[in-house]
Amino acid sequence: MNTPLPTGDWIRAISIKQSWTTCVLTGAKTVENRSHNRWPWRGLVLLHASQSIDRPALRDPLVARTVSGRELATGVVVGVARLIDCHRDADGTRPCTAWSEPEAFHLVFRDVQELALPIPAQGQLGLWKPPEPVLIQVLQQLPDVRP
Numbered sequence: 001m002n003t004p005l006p007t008g009d010w011i012r013a014i015s016i017k018q019s020w021t022t023c024v025l026t027g028a029k030t031v032e033n034r035s036h037n038r039w040p041w042r043g044l045v046l047l048h049a050s051q052s053i054d055r056p057a058l059r060d061p062l063v064a065r066t067v068s069g070r071e072l073a074t075g076v077v078v079g080v081a082r083l084i085d086c087h088r089d090a091d092g093t094r095p096c097t098a099w100s101e102p103e104a105f106h107l108v109f110r111d112v113q114e115l116a117l118p119i120p121a122q123g124q125l126g127l128w129k130p131p132e133p134v135l136i137q138v139l140q141q142l143p144d145v146r147p
Contacts, residue, residue: 005132005135005136005139006146006147008147010043010044010146010147011043011044011045011046011129011130011135011147012041012043012044012045012046012083012127012128012129012130013045013046013047013048013077013121013123013124013127013128013129013130013134014032014045014046014047014048014083014107014126014127014128015048015049015050015123015124015125015128016032016047016048016049016050017049017050017052017053017054017057018049018050018052018053018054018072018073018074019053019054019057019058019063019066019067019072020032020054020057020063021047021048021049021050021072021078022049022066022067022070022072022078023063023066023067023099024047024079024081024109024112025047025078025079025112025114026066026067026070027112028066028099029066029097029099030097030099030108030109030110031096031097031099031100031106031107031108031109032106032107032109033099033100033101033104033105033106033107034104034105034107035104035105036105036126037105038086038105039083039086039105039107039127040086041083041127042083042084042085043082043083043147044080044081044082044083044145044147045080045081045082045083045109045127046077046079046080046121046130046134046135046138047077047078047079047080047081047112048076048077048078048121048123049072049073049074049075049076049077049078049118050074050075050123051074051075051123052074053072053074062098062099073118075120075121075122075123076118076119076120076121077115077118077119077121077130077134077138078114078115078118079112079113079114079115080112080113080115080138080142080145081109081110081111081112081113082109082110082111083107083108083109084108084109084110085106085107085108086105086106086107086108087105087106087108088103088104088105088106089102089106096108113142113145115138115141115142116141117141119134119137119138121134
């Protein structure tokens with residue numbers, strides 16, 4: 001069964017190194033830290049596990065507990081989330097989450113849904129438009145994903 005694609009500019013994708021991608025998928029990590037300027041996009045984003053694994057991150061107890069027993073797939077779209085905010089913590093204030101890095105911009109995710117079958121895809125830097133074949137495969141697994 002083919003699920004028709006929504007029309008318009010409704011979705012983006014973001015590539016994140018493993019093990020961070022898996023931490024987002026579990027719902028434990030609700031922010032992604034980026035050094036870039038503010039990100040104006042709000043809405044649905046495909047979560048793409050980039051080709052590389054951040055090995056030093058696996059020594060962080062918070063990360064290790066979160067990803068324990070989970071496969072760290074790379075080069076694949078593994079889920080969908082809603083990007084609802086992008087902010088920096090004000091100087092001198094506590095981080096917004098245990099996952100927040102000082103002086104980084106925090107992309108805030110909600111409504112994370114994991115794909116049962118990861119979808120191979122070529123990632124890019126920044127927010128990128130996913131190709132139609134990838135979107136079709138995502139909607140086959142998560143037919144209720146809509147703008």
